[in-house]
Amino acid sequence: EVQLLESGGGLVQPGGSLRLSCAASGFTFSDYTMTWVRQAPGKGLEWVSAISGRGDITTFNTDSVKGRFTISRDNSKNTLYLQMNSLRAEDTAIYYCAKALLRLRDGCDYWGQGTLVTVSS
Amino acid sequence: QSALTQPPSASGSPGQSVTISCAGASSDVGANSYVSWYQQHPGKAPKLMIYEVNKRPSGVPDRFSGSKSGNTASLTVSGLQADDEADYYCSSYTVSSNLVFGGGTKLTVL
Numbered sequence: 596e597v598q599l600l601e602s603g604g605g606l607v608q609p610g611g612s613l614r615l616s617c618a619a620s621g622f623t624f625s626d627y628t629m630t631w632v633r634q635a636p637g638k639g640l641e642w643v644s645a646i647s648g649r650g651d652i653t654t655f656n657t658d659s660v661k662g663r664f665t666i667s668r669d670n671s672k673n674t675l676y677l678q679m680n681s682l683r684a685e686d687t688a689i690y691y692c693a694k695a696l697l698r699l700r701d702g703c704d705y706w707g708q709g710t711l712v713t714v715s716s
Numbered sequence: 717q718s719a720l721t722q723p724p725s726a727s728g729s730p731g732q733s734v735t736i737s738c739a740g741a742s743s744d745v746g747a748n749s750y751v752s753w754y755q756q757h758p759g760k761a762p763k764l765m766i767y768e769v770n771k772r773p774s775g776v777p778d779r780f781s782g783s784k785s786g787n788t789a790s791l792t793v794s795g796l797q798a799d800d801e802a803d804y805y806c807s808s809y810t811v812s813s814n815l816v817f818g819g820g821t822k823l824t825v826l
Contacts, residue, residue, distance in 0.1 A: 642815040700809035702752035702767035
């Protein structure tokens with residue numbers, strides 16, 4: 596059974612940093628592109644970033660997270676990460692990690708339950 | 717990258733059909749066949765319902781179907797059931813190798 600478990604969310608002050616983790620199980624982690632999608636309270640889904648199976652290709656929603664967020668993965672630990680720096684109030688959201696069917700363009704067939712990030716003083 | 721445009725709400729009675737549109741541009745929906753649809757119940761994670769415009773993942777009822785014409789994609793839910801009441805989001809792969817989502821449509825089963 597595929598499982599994705601996010602952690603690392605919490606309350607952080609504006610300008611601060613957080614690192615989210617997503618522990619994956621139930622599939623060959625290194626074979627699949629992984630992605631982060633966020634959802635602000637009461638709002639719609641917003642794609643944040645994605646990383647290829649081998650970790651050599653990364654893409655970002657440059658409009659919203661350019662230069663502030665870094666995506667990475669450790670295939671030996673079956674874990675996906677999102678390093679978030681210079682956090683702003685508008686980054687407040689539930690952050691979901693999701694597994695692509697194969698590649699980002701194919702859509703995401705499994706999602707975690709999300710971790711809440713709140714940016715506030 | 718602008719979000720795809722979806723109607724904020726849609727509704728139908730049990731047993732009826734409803735279609736939700738997703739308007740994009742030649743740089744996303746119109747550029748390829750990589751449109752997906754997700755269902756999200758309150759407080760839950762999204763669930764993939766349609767991928768590559770009209771393909772259903774295993775376990776998704778064939779009451780759900782997708783299509784595309786030009787820069788606009790559509791999701792049709794036939795034989796509406798109470799459990800279909802949820803938020804629905806479209807997404808598209810773009811020419812910049814990114815993903816873009818629609819603003820979401822709240823489907824109400826009357």
